[in-house]
Amino acid sequence: MPEHSRPTLGVWGPGPDDKSGVAAYITTSLTHLAHRFRPQRLAGPSAGADRFDQVLYHLGNNELHHGAFRALAERPGPILLHEYNNLNYYYESWGALPAAEQAAVLSTLGTALGTTFSTRGALERYFREHPEVDRFSVDAGIERLAIEAATVVLVHSPHVAAYLGDRYPAADIRHLPFPVSPLIPNGPSVRTRYGIPAGAYLYGTFGFLGAYKRIPTVLAAWQCWADRPADAMLLLAGEARDGLVVPDDPSIVHTGYLPTADFRSLLLAADCGIQLRGPWLGESSGPASALIAHHRPVILSDIPGMHPHPADDGQLLVPTGPDETSALISAMRSQYQRPRTAPHFDPRFSWTSWTEEITAALTARAPQ
CATH class of the missing domain: 3.40.50.2000 (Glycogen Phosphorylase B;)
Structure with a gap:
């Protein structure tokens, strides 16, 4: 045309x-x-x-x-x-919302939480008095x-x-x-730029590194993995959020915010992705989709919306809750023992x- x-x-x-x-x-x-x-x-x-x-x-x-x-x-x-x-959009943009839309948000949250809110101040007071309620993940139907x-x-x-x-x-x-755009392998050079040995088995978590991506759990599992292989390394590829402190550990590489080209190259250079969520807000995971599209081994949270589609045996799920850390260690061990494979792109993506x-x-x- x-x-x-x-x-x-x-x-x-x-x-x-x-x-x-x-x-x-x-x-x-x-x-x-x-x-x-x-x-x-x-x-x-x-x-x-x-x-x-x-x-x-x-x-x-x-x-x-x-x-x-x-x-x-x-x-x-x-x-x-x-x-x-x-919900977070409405919290952040509150002052710019029309009054009728503010009222609709307050009414929706009030119905979901079994109360009523006449003002934003009343809503904030509720959250202060009910710390067990995660203000961001209330599935209120917003x-x-x-x-x-x-x-x-x-x-x-x-x-x-x-x-x-x-x-x-x-x-x-x-x-x-x-x-997903097909990624071009650039493993050896991009690994060298970020101080990752060419032969290391590289686990990677990609994107903004907030608590909702379970980064504290990933770090805890990494440091508690008693029989962790000597050549295993953990890549945190993204900007830290939520006050995250990365341990001073030679087996952990934190890049900070990355140029798009390096981010994509590191995705393909990883031997196994770790893309967890909790709480999950119904969001799409671009890095998880890119890993799945290139048939890369990946570990995901066992949350229905995070289940890979289509699925294959290179994708492992770990439960949320008290067994998350031990299950993650087990999944990392299983992926390490899997023969390494070259990436190839699925045109369905x-x-x-x-x-x-x-x-x-x-x-x-x-x-x-």
Whole structure:
């Protein structure tokens, strides 16, 4: 189709310079969308959604997505829920929300928690008085505010699609496989740059290193692994969050925030990924998807939304709860004993497949 005859497409989400996995996702997606549309990337809340033929809103769980949420309120359209439980977005963006939306958030949380909240102050007081309640992972159904404004709802997990389909039977909810670009092996050189011996067996955890990724558990398991092989190393590839302190241990490499090229090279250079979650907020894991797409051994939390799709015997699950540390040690031991294999890419994760499926969603009619 000639470029001038392609429909215009407004794409809302984090900006290109934001430290965000969704920002990188959008950057890559624009090249593929340009084969079918004339896409324009937008981050601000007042960009005029009605001037585009089609729209797409990337919704995530922080204030970087405020423009997308506001544009959705202005014009209904397809949404891609990178997490379905977006409570933290509402907490962070509270002062910029319309009064009616603030009231809807308070009402939704009040119903879920068996009480009522008239103000944000009352909500904060509740959380102070109930420290056992994780304010970020209350499954209150807060996604309803976005889903009711959407024409199509896209999620990256088939389990989340089924769960939300049961919760919102009138909504058009679709599974969109997480897209992954084939990675080019660059193992020896990228390992050298980060002080990792070429022959080491490398376990890697990728992305922002927050408590919700169970990094304290990963470190505890690593240091408690009594028969850990001498050539085993642990890579923490990402920026530390939540006050994380990395032990001074020669078997642990912490890179800090990485350029995209190095991040991708290290993903492929790892012998086994460790991508845990808890609490899980319905989010997609880009690093886990990239590891699975390249048939790399990986250890994941045994949470339905984190279960690999498609699955193979190189993917091990560890339970949440009191046995998590011992189960993780056992899984790391099992992966070490597995013969090393070369990565190869599964085309079901390709951006070509993604483009076909999202084009169908973008041109879908709203449910009648």
